Amino acid sequence: MGNNMNNVANRHNVKLDLILRTSVFSSPTLTTSAQISSVRMVVVLIPGQSISHLTPMMEFADVCLRRGLAVTVVVPDPTLTAPAFRSAIYRYASRLPSLAVHSLPPPPAHPHSLGAVHPFIRMQAAFRSQAPGLRDFLRSLPAVHALVADMFAVDALDVAAEVGVPGHLFYCTGANNLAVFLQLPSFCSRSGGDLKDLGDAPVSFPGVRTMPASHLVDGVLDSGTELYAAVLDVLGRMSAARGILVNSFEALEGSVMAAIREGRCLPEHANPSVYCVGPLIAEGEKEEERHPCLPWLDAQPERSVVFICFGSRCTLSLEQITEMAKGLEKSGHRFLWVLRAPPAFAAAAGEPDAALSLLPEGFLARTADKGLVVTASWVPQVDVLRHASTGAFLTHCGWNSTLEAVATGMPMVCWPLEAEQWMNKVYIVEEMKVGIEVRGYKPGELATADNVDATVRSIMDMESEGRRTVMERALAVKESAAAAWKEGGSSFAAFTEFVKQME
Structure with missing residues (x-):
């Protein structure tokens, strides 16, 4: 090979x-625009x-x-x-x-x-x-x-x-x-110690929202x-x-x-x-056949599905997969979950569908009328976010995924995992105001099933004032994204x- x-x-x-x-x-x-030079x-x-x-x-x-x-x-x-x-x-x-x-x-x-x-x-x-x-x-x-x-x-x-x-x-x-990264060298030289010792103490940078020190890059x-x-x-x-x-x-x-x-x-x-x-x-590439998750979405009510995907690289721990499944089942809401096993398990198992064995016993049968779990290495994320049945995006806050949600007007549930994703969560929730964060979730900790349940309910409840506020802001930003180019x-x-x- x-x-x-x-x-x-x-x-x-x-x-x-x-x-x-x-x-x-x-x-x-x-291009015909006179604003771009004709000189190659x-x-x-x-x-x-x-x-x-x-x-x-x-x-x-x-x-x-x-x-x-x-x-x-x-x-x-x-x-x-x-x-x-x-x-x-x-x-x-x-x-x-x-x-x-x-x-x-x-x-x-x-x-x-x-x-x-x-x-x-x-x-x-x-x-x-x-x-x-x-x-x-x-x-x-x-x-x-x-x-x-x-x-x-x-x-x-x-x-x-x-x-x-x-x-x-x-x-x-x-x-x-970028604003934080440009300032980090001088910030660290002035700190006089390890930033990890600050824990969740707030840190400030000119031009940027205050955030917990633990949210800076590792x-x-x-x-x-x-x-x-x-x-x-x-x-x-x-x-x-x-x-x-x-x-x-x-x-x-x-x-x-x-x-x-x-x-x-x-x-x-x-x-x-x-x-x-x-x-x-x-x-994405135009496929001759639609991805199997799209016909499933076609059969769901409008804005009824929470789409769960942590990008092409990030994965949850075995314990977190269990808590996620329990929380989704408890919420009673429809979901499309792109499930990827942790690398060590995936390497040992060899087959993508082996990740399904990580789910609680009977989970797939009990949620068959509400959810779809996908183990494929790729899904057409933009198509899913644009679909009329998708109502929210549970995301790791990677920037590509963030922009895709912004461009499609999709409210986000922020579940950061690594790198600058914790910083992105602060901007998405507090500055851009196009998402909510998972309740009670902190770096290095487990998001419990109860927290998953409560967060999914808060973003998917059509009567929620918080959902309406986020949705209105997301749609406004969508229009701005379309106008930018x-x-x-x-x-x-x-x-x-x-x-x-x-x-």
């Missing part, structure tokens, strides 16, 4: 390099290797191509990437014929294994190893007007500066998180780790970018964008230009500004 995958990857790589040589400077159809400019993109980072950047590539720019995506040697990453790249290359993709040569073998270190540290090592190949590639091109790298690929900014190319970052999460909570140093090093170098492109839009995060632009988040440094160019959402909209204008500064 591994050799077959490598053979396929190599064939695709030949195809993609051919695309690079033959079409990177060809002339696609230009070249943008090189450096995506992150996780799907959650890759997908919005590839959607940004699509925007660039439709606005008349020439786009090359630079990726690692295919043998160094996961199958899901390669599959996504090939899918976008097929969908976007004028997209050029260049794979870097494999770096020299590292003398020390990085298998045991934190994934963030491994990621930084991978970005550093790509620097020589990226430098050579940029120098080989006749002209590059901008390099746009993943938010954590700050080493690419150094390469861009060395070869005289304006270096930008693509920030695939929200502007509120990497900065313990100052005595290699991860702490690596995270703060990356965050501290973000401000060196010529500009930062954020997957958000002004109507959603206007107040924090104002704080960033006014210099309140970086009072001691020059402020990079920040452009809100979202929402950038993957619509229309001619004259905030994201359209921000992208135009980004293009103009390249001239």
